[in-house]
Every structure is written in C-alpha cells, then in structure tokens.
Amino acid sequence: MTADIVTRLRAAGCVFAEDEARLIAATAQTAAEAAAMAERRASGLPLEHVLGWADFCGLRIHVTPGVFVPRRRTEFLVARAAALAPPGAVVLDLCCGSGAIGAAVAARCGVSELHAADLDPAAVRCARRNLAPLGGRVYAGDLYAPLPAALAGRVDVLLANVPYVPSDEIPLLPAEARLHEPLLSLDGGADGAAVLRRVAAGSGRWLAPGGVLLTETGERQAPLAAEALARAGLAARVAESDEATVVIGELRGRPSPLSPPSPPPAPAGTPPGGG
Template identity: 60%
Template sequence: MDKKTEEIIINKLRAAGCVFAEDEARLLISEAQILDTLIDMVERRATGLPLEYVVGWADFCGMRIKVEQGVFVPRRRTEFLVQQAASLTTPGSIIVDLCCGSGAVGAALAKVIGHIELYATDIDPASVKCARHNTTFLRGNVYKGDLYHPLPSALHNRVDILVANAPYVPTDSIELLPQEAREYEKRVALDGGMEGLDVQKRVVSEAPIWLAPGGYLLVETSQKQVLQTAEIFAQNGLIPKVTHCVELNATVVIGTQVSRVNTACKALT
C-alpha cells in the first residue's frame, strides 16, 4: 500500500475520533487482502465499530482472540486476572471460567501453564461460539448457560481455580461507558445490577460447592467495589485477599477455599 493511501486512511480515522489512527491504519492495511476489503474495513471503523470487530480478533496476552460483533472484547486489564490465576495454578489443574465471553482467560492460562483441564460457561450463544474456537487447541469444554448451571456435577469439590470476569458495571453507570462498549457490546456482558455486585454475589455464593479444599476463586472488580467484593467472599466462607495492578488499573479479589479439616479445627478452638 502506497504512502498516500495510508495517509488518507489515517486522516479519515482521525476525523472519526480514533485516537490511535496511525496504528489502526497500519493494522487495517495489514489485515485487508484486497483494496475493496480495506475500504470496507475503514468505513466500518470510521462509523464507530470497535476495531476488534472490524478485524475479527483482539490482542490478549500476546494471543489473537477471535471476537464476533457483540461479544465482549477482552480488556488489557484482565491480563492481571490471568497473571494472578497463573501464579496459583500448576499443570493439570482443573480450571473453571465463568462468564467466559470469548474464552480469552482460559486460552491465556493454557498458554502460560501448559496442560490444564478447562471448563467454561457463558449465557450468550455468540460468546460460546467464539470461546469454543479460541480454546480448540486445548480441547476446552465450553457450555452455554447461566454461571454454574451447565457444568457437570462431577466437578463438585474438585475445581482448583475458578475465575470470573463477571459484569460489574452498576446499571446507572452503563451510559457513562465509552461509546464502543455502550453501543456495540451486549448489555448482559456489562450490567452488574444496581451496585454492580449482583452477578458477583451469585458467583461467590456457589463457589464453595465447586472448589476443591485449598482451591481459589478469582474475581475481577473495581477499586470502588473491592471492599464490598471482599466482604462477599468472607460472608461465604472464603478467605479474601485483594490484589491490584497500578499499571493496568486492575483489581482482583482472590478467595481461598478453607478445607473441611481446617474449618473443624477452628470450630474446636
């Protein structure tokens, strides 16, 4: 592609409000196979369609994660959730990814750790389709359904790591989100209820049924909600630990499942 064409594309994207117009122009040029395709991609991006939907993938933990239009686009801050989960995981671990969206978290964990036994769920059919594609290399088990509901009961008390990037945006704050999220991502992937804690509460309340003794639940949340999230963990018998990454502006609460033996000992003291 000649320099003049690239400059035209950059100017069009910049006029449309794309902050990183130069980088986006280069990506679109590299992804398009023919000129007609490039023109169509630039036009769609200029209308406000998120770049990830235009090219069909998102960069997450150095991986190309397939995303179809409407599927929640994995954020860079969620890489911190992967980092925290990976630090607690060993090869062969049983991992459950709730509200899995595109399946990015499970796929990234497999890349970092190697062999894992992955189970993932999401209520959105398009997300399930993408997650199955993105976890094909590790033969992940991806189910359509609400949180734990579609998981096999054989996993009760056997899950080593349970991760959930559940929606945590308060309902009244949806309108304050960037246009790309507000207008193009499905509300079910964003809306966490009045306080943003509704789905988190459901995730945490049932986690002890599924976690193995000494297993971990990791939930992404916000700095404003973190104390409430940690309290929800404690109320459900999990020992909470708050972790934060300044660089990614990411917050994760980690809950440890106390073994039945430890619980009995505490009851006798």
C-alpha cells in the same frame, strides 16, 4: 492504501489512527476489504470487532461483533491466576465471553482440564473457537447451571470476570462498550456486585479444597466482592495494579499459594499455645 485509511480514521476522530490503519491493512485481504473495515471503524465499531480479533496476553483472540472485547487491564488477573494454579490445574472460566482469560491462563501454565461457560450464544461460539485448540469445553447457560456434575469439587482455579458496572452508570460508559457490547457483560446490578455474589455463593460446590476464585472488579466494588467471598466461606484478599483490582478467594482445605503450611501437631501433653 494505509494513507487513505489513516485519513478516514482521523476524520472520524480515532486517536490512534496510524496504528489502527496498520492493523487494518495487515488484516485485510484486499484494498476493498480494507476500505470497508475502515468505514466500519469510522462508524464507531470497536477496532477488535472490525479486525475480528483482539491481542490479549500475546494471544490472538477471535472476537465477533456483539461480543465483549477482552481488556488489557485483565491481563493482571491472568498473571495472578497463573501464579496460583497448581501443576495440572483444572480451570473454570465463568462469564467467559470470548474465552480470552481461560485461554491465556492455559497458555501460561498448562492445565489438565479447561472449562468455560457463558449465557450469551455469540460469546459461546467465540469461546469454542478460541478454546478448542487447547482442548477446552464451553457450555451455554447461566453461571454454574450448564456445568457437568462431574466437575463439582474439582476446580483448582475459578476465573470469573463478571460484570461490575453499577446499572445507573451504564449510560456513562464509552460508546464503543455501551453500543457494541452486550449489556449482560457490563451491568453488575444496583451496586455492581450482584453477579459476583451469585458466583461466590455457588463456588463452594465446584472448588476443590484449596481452590481459588479470582474476579476483576472496580476499586469501589472491591470491599463488596471481598465480603461476598467471605460470606461464601472463602478466605479473601485484594490484589491491585496500576490499572486493575482483583479479588481472590481461597477455599481452605489443602496447602495452596495463599495459605502457609499448617504447623506440626504438638507432642502429647503439650498445653495449647506452646506455654
């Protein structure tokens, strides 16, 4: 069965036909189902949509056709977020898609509360399936709009994997993304930073003192993202790996991994600057 699938995938131009065939064969319940899955893959459907799941940070994340597929490069954002999360963190995953990022952060460091939101109904259904075992709550709506008021001022880690492809570059994306993932998960506006500016502008109401906002962005958009976070009153910095760029903003107010402890107050009568 696997040999037949490999042949079909190779004929369709799949570069990793052998690996994909093994995954299809392992996922399918019958030979007929495997053949049907191979045909869907050969037609151009992303492998993760064919399988019904994506491997992300060692987790099997449920995805369905039409939902944004979590990228391996985004595991860098997860690592940064997990390193910054305080014990028992309250985590919010905005533009959550399948909920992969929130699930991965919760799996790595443990959280006291996990919340997520997305505008796309298909994504919300996926996220609910992925986050329910973790006790996560998923809301349907635009950015902060559907969140419960009780969450305001309590978010320790705000994850926002917003779309950041400039609108006029959408036609240049690979067909798998352009044809099979929702435009709202890809299109970041004229300069790629439109959605991030909205996230940054509203973050102050929801972040706890010392809370952090993390967003993945393109290398060209990183200065725009850092500027947006700074305008929102966050102390911003850029973290980079070989494959990904993450911009991190901190709402100052209590010690956090991004801010050194404040020096002790000077004794009465000591002139400013320590003389």
